Amino acid sequence: MGSYTGLKVSELLRLRVCDVKDKQEIEIIRNKKVQIIKLHKELQSVLIEYICTLKNQSDEN
Known part of the structure; x- marks a missing residue:
């Protein structure tokens, strides 16, 4: 993707699509301490896909 954000899976678990969609940054x-992560379109798309996948998996269980 070009830049390293250092995001961990455990930090992504609390995110919802509305936290990421149409945002330029997120707070982790x-x-x-609060760290602000800048979102570019590719990272935003990957995060939304990941969040939806997690939600679908939890709905199946």
Whole structure:
């Protein structure tokens, strides 16, 4: 994707599509501090797909 965001799967679990869709940045809490991650279109698309996949998997269980 070009740039490394350092996002961890555990940090993505709380995200919803509305947290990512049409946003330019998201806030992630790390070590009790808020870190702002800039979103470019490719990362935004991957995150939305990932969130939807997680939701579908949890709906199946």
